[in-house]
Amino acid sequence: MVTQSIWCPTSPSLSSSSGSFFTSLSLLCPTCLKHSHKHKLHASLTHSNPNFLASNDQTHSISDHPNGPSIGEEISFELYNSSLQDFCRAGHVDKAMALLAQMEAIGLRPNSVSYSYLIDALGSIGRTLEADVLFQEMIFLGFRPRIKLYNVLLRGFLKKGLLGLAVRVLGVMGDLGAERNQETYEILLDYYVSAGRLEDTWSMINEMRRKRFRLSSFVYSKVIGLYRDNGMWKKAVDIVEEIREMGMALDKQIYNSIIDTFGKYGELDEALEVFGRMKEEGVRPDISTFNSLIRWHCKSGLLKKALELFTEMQEQGLYPDPKIFVTIISRLGEQGKWDMIRRTFENMRSRGHKKSGTIYAALVDIYGQYGKFQDAEECISALKAEGLVISASMFCVLANAYAQQGLCDQTVKVLQLMEAEGIEPNVIMLNVLINAFGIAGRHLEALSIYHHIKESGLSPDVVTYTTLMKAFIRARKYDRVPEIYMDMEQAGCTPDRKARQMLEVASLVLQQRN
Secondary structure: OOEEEEOOOOOOOOOOOOOOOOOOOOOOOHHHHOOOHHHHOOOOOOOOOOHHHHHHOOOOOOOHHOOOOOOOOOHHHHHHHHHHHHHHHHHHHHHHHHHHHHHHHOOOOOOOHHHHHHHHHHHHHHHHHHHHHHHHHHEEEOOOOOOHHHHHHHHHHHHOHHHHHHHHHHHHHHOOOOOOOHHHHHHHHHHHHOOOOHHHHHHHHHHHHHHOOOOOOOHHHHHHHHHOOOOOOOHHHHHHHHHOOOOOOOHHHHHHHHHHHHHHOHHHHHHHHHHHHHHHHHOOHHHHHHHHHHHHHHHOOHHHHHHHHHHHHHOOOOOOHHHHHHHHHHHHHHHHHHHHHHHHHHHHHHHOOHHHHHHHHHHHHHHOOOOOOOHHHHHHHHHHHHOOOOHHHHHHHHHHHHHHHOOOOHHHHHHHHHHHHHOOOOOOOHHHHHHHHOOOOOHHHHHHHHHHHOOOHOOOOOOHHHHHHHHHHOOOOOOHHHHHHHHHHHOOOOHHHHHHHHHHHHHHHHHHHO
């Protein structure tokens, strides 16, 4: 099946599949981006068509604006720009982009403030490639973006794993003399820690110290995460003492990092002790706090305590996100406790949140394999019929639910449907697909997704490599595991404890064979 891709209207989708083959494709060109019908963009600087707008009844024009001109009145340059900015402020990005096309069709270009609003609005909803096209136009026209715009693009590119494009943005910053600020460093740190890039993380921290940037609680929480992910949890705890000695109060981010560190290494009593101290000191736990505690208790098989925490979270007015609900029901499902899953779901539904509760009903069905939502397309349609707006993270949760059941074709279909909605795929979603093929024993398809990630300009993270290693171990292709491990090191990703354990397992099997 071949679907139209958001990458280019004339190219097959990245999630087009035919049997076991996945089609690879390149990043879209600026012209395709600005003509994408999926996003209702209708013109570009180089391909203007004044008659196009009149022929498209879906197009939004300046007449949609409350202060728009009356019929026959000439539209001024100032009104175009103020309308663009108002649309962006109100979150009407498609209207703003259609208005931009209308301006370009008559030979006008936005001012620098309007460009800034457009780039910020596109970046905030994940349409980073379109934001980048406008950013390049802005530079070409001689405008000098503020640091906020560079940060918008950096965050968007790194969130999708587009490290190469992020590096290019940093290069433009250097060329134009734009100095990195605290936010720039924190965006880079967040990505490097999440991607397992140890050397890059320390390089950023040292550069911040050299330039006398304040090491905030955000930075310290990332340092703790860095130690955690590299098996040095005791050093992570030492960081807390260092922070106390400096007179810095422990805030929510630092508490969450410490709780997650203890949980990851099975020190659950210590994690609960820190959780108690956090509440005593008046720091209110958030979704991340509870997600971490529930996840690690589930992983340790302590489902009773996990469910107690799940209930406590709801009693505090925090509605669980789908990811943590999946963690609980998958563990209960493994033990065949479907009655408990139903009770858990009914308790959630009795607390309200009817519309968002629809997603949980779908997840219960998928994990229970009851048959109602075993087809991804029917599942998405049912969710939309309930008025649910399906976000990128929700698509990812659904794809993961199908993947955990080994339903590869449905996992692929979720990503195709996501792409049809105009949501750009990222590394996290493609990692889910690698996992789905791995669970199903289709290691060659898993490998093809890995190659696609690299060929399409995305940067594999530590999860990509460990998931691929697991797929080859499941397929008993142990000889390929050291090669993948070596690729991970060469790519600048520092292997985590899980990766090292899988390498040891594969090496032991290979030694026994020889």
